Amino acid sequence: MTDLPTIAYRTEAGEQRRIRYERDADDPSEVHRVIEERAAGGAWRVVGSEPLVELVVDGEHRMPRGVLR
Numbered sequence: 001m002t003d004l005p006t007i008a009y010r011t012e013a014g015e016q017r018r019i020r021y022e023r024d025a026d027d028p029s030e031v032h033r034v035i036e037e038r039a040a041g042g043a044w045r046v047v048g049s050e051p052l053v054e055l056v057v058d059g060e061h062r063m064p065r066g067v068l069r
Contacts, residue, residue, distance in 0.1 A: 004031065005057060018044065
């Protein structure tokens with residue numbers, strides 16, 4: 001399996017955020033989008049997440065629930 005992307009950005013208000021896509025360790029067919037922001041002290045903290053039904057990376061469709069093990 002290929003690594004899933006992480007997108008880092010800065011909001012207009014100057015907040016640092018990133019979006020990570022990660023597979024569930026117990027079920028690699030499950031992919032979640034995790035949104036984090038930089039907290040005081042430099043650590044990242046999760047501000048939201050959601051399961052995905054479909055993921056497109058570099059124009060390639062990757063169906064999280066259709067992964068063969």
